[in-house]
Amino acid sequence: MKYRSVFDIIGPVMVGPSSSHTAGAARIGLMAGKLFGVTPEVIHVTFYGSFADTYRGHGTDVAIVGGVLGFDTFDDRIPESIKIAESKGIKIVFETSEALTDHPNTARVNLKAGDETFELVGISIGGGTIEITELNHFPLRLSGGGPALVVLHHDRFGAIAAVTRVLADHEINIGHMEVSRHEKGKQALMAIEIDDRMPREVLEEINRLPQVERSVMIGE
8 A cells, every 4th residue: 555645554533542543444434424415314334253252342333423523533422412313302322243354354334315325335444544335336446545536427428538538628537437337317426536635625516416426535
């Protein structure tokens, strides 16, 4: 893995105790919450590997819930995130699994609001850095070595061209790109690794595209 600066090695500004079990978990939750786009009624988290063994002691549980609520790694509200969520009427469910995964720090986050559901599988690879390996049952292979744009969109003619045109207009170079769909004309996914961090106004421009449901950055 390539580090962009010494701060990637030291880790992010965060509420402790662990960059991988707390900060990374918060970022997994934050990614899930941003992509879901609405306040969930249920947050169901399954922990695997070392996450399953230590999630209470290392604050992985409160970190993921805090992330879903929109709390970043340095937010002082993270230790109280479960109480905050429950005060909003959100049901919290934690479970562990002995299933083998590719990485020991793996969590599956399932969010529900009304009839809408969303699922994301993320791993914390250290120093607060995460990878998303599955999103709404779409497999991902993002390297985690740099910034990446994840776009949920309608499977329509011109959707991919519209997103890449915005990137080109802002002179943002694509290093790797994957596109996938489950069914013609339904929800589809773009995962785009880019060379440099993308300005927030560019992300907002992409989110205004009529074909796009939601998009977020990993590694911003």
